[in-house]
Amino acid sequence: GAGVSQSPRYKVAKRGQDVALRCDPISGHVSLFWYQQALGQGPEFLTYFQNEAQLDKSGLPSDRFFAERPEGSVSTLKIQRTQQEDSAVYLCASSSGTGGTNEKLFFGSGTQLSVL
Amino acid sequence: GDSVTQMEGPVTLSEEAFLTINCTYTATGYPSLFWYVQYPGEGLQLLLKATKADDKGSNKGFEATYRKETTSFHLEKGSVQVSDSAVYFCALSYHTGRRALTFGSGTRLQVQP
Numbered sequence: 001g002a003g004v005s006q007s008p009r010y011k012v013a014k015r016g017q018d019v020a021l022r023c024d025p026i027s028g029h030v031s032l033f034w035y036q037q038a039l040g041q042g043p044e045f046l047t048y049f050q051n052e053a054q055l056d057k058s059g060l061p062s063d064r065f066f067a068e069r070p071e072g073s074v075s076t077l078k079i080q081r082t083q084q085e086d087s088a089v090y091l092c093a094s095s096s097g098t099g100g101t102n103e104k105l106f107f108g109s110g111t112q113l114s115v116l
Numbered sequence: 117g118d119s120v121t122q123m124e125g126p127v128t129l130s131e132e133a134f135l136t137i138n139c140t141y142t143a144t145g146y147p148s149l150f151w152y153v154q155y156p157g158e159g160l161q162l163l164l165k166a167t168k169a170d171d172k173g174s175n176k177g178f179e180a181t182y183r184k185e186t187t188s189f190h191l192e193k194g195s196v197q198v199s200d201s202a203v204y205f206c207a208l209s210y211h212t213g214r215r216a217l218t219f220g221s222g223t224r225l226q227v228q229p
Contacts, residue, residue: 004159033216042120042205042219043160056214091160099215101148101167107159 004108006092012114013082021077021111025094031103032075034067035091037110043091049075050098082115089113118143120206122220129196129227137191137223139180139206147208149173149182149189150217154203163191163204167211196227 005024013019025032031050035043036059045059051072060067064082069075079086089110095103123138141149151163151173164173169184178193189206206220 031215035217040221042207042221043217044219045216048215056216059216093160101165101209101211104162105217107161109157109159 004092004094004106006090006108006111008111009109010112010114012116014116015084016081018078018080019082019113021079021090021113023075023077023092023094023108025073025075025092026096026106027073029094029096029106030072031095031097031099032069033093033099033105034075034077035093036061037089037091039088046077046090048099079113082113084115087113087115118147118208118218120208120218120220122204122206122223125203125222125224127223127225129225131198131227131229132195133227135191135193135196135200135225137204137206137225139189139191139220141187141189141206141208143187143208145210145213147210149180150207150209151178151180151189151191152205152207152219154205154222156202160205196225198227198229201225201227 034046037043048056049069064080066078091110093107097103119142148167150165152160153163164175166173166182172181203222207217209217
């Protein structure tokens, strides 16, 4: 596709529900990142994939958060038993190489999650 | 750990005014430094970057110089336009090892005609 696509654009969940957020990176991109952006804050790193391998999950805030990229393309971020503090915009980004600083990183428009 | 601190906004300027948005960082190594911009309703976009000390990044009239001695990467533009209204994020990352970006909290710029 032309860019990084995320769906849904908006998600409202009741506290305790499970949610799944989807990211379609640019075709052929090797690296994929997930970030969480709370209102009025900068994005915070959640996890990083290189193809299907999850190389860094140090930013996942709890074991309720789980991410996968089984075929090295589409990625899903799953949040179990959502809490109000999970309300944020979840951003996905991809790049063509292995994530070095010389590569251009392309961000999606994000999924805005509201937990009531 | 690493961190990035930006001046709080919003910054409100008249068209053609001079812009400075301050950014300082704390890093355990020798990072690359970035400015990203988020226009209303759009995703984050890279504005400019600098990969080593004394490098100057520039794009669309914006400039920032990597100052290792003051651990700073201030964003400047000589004459802002209404279309520059957006949220600006300073960030750092490393070329090897941990690849994640560490962002500041963002500074909203409002340019009035």
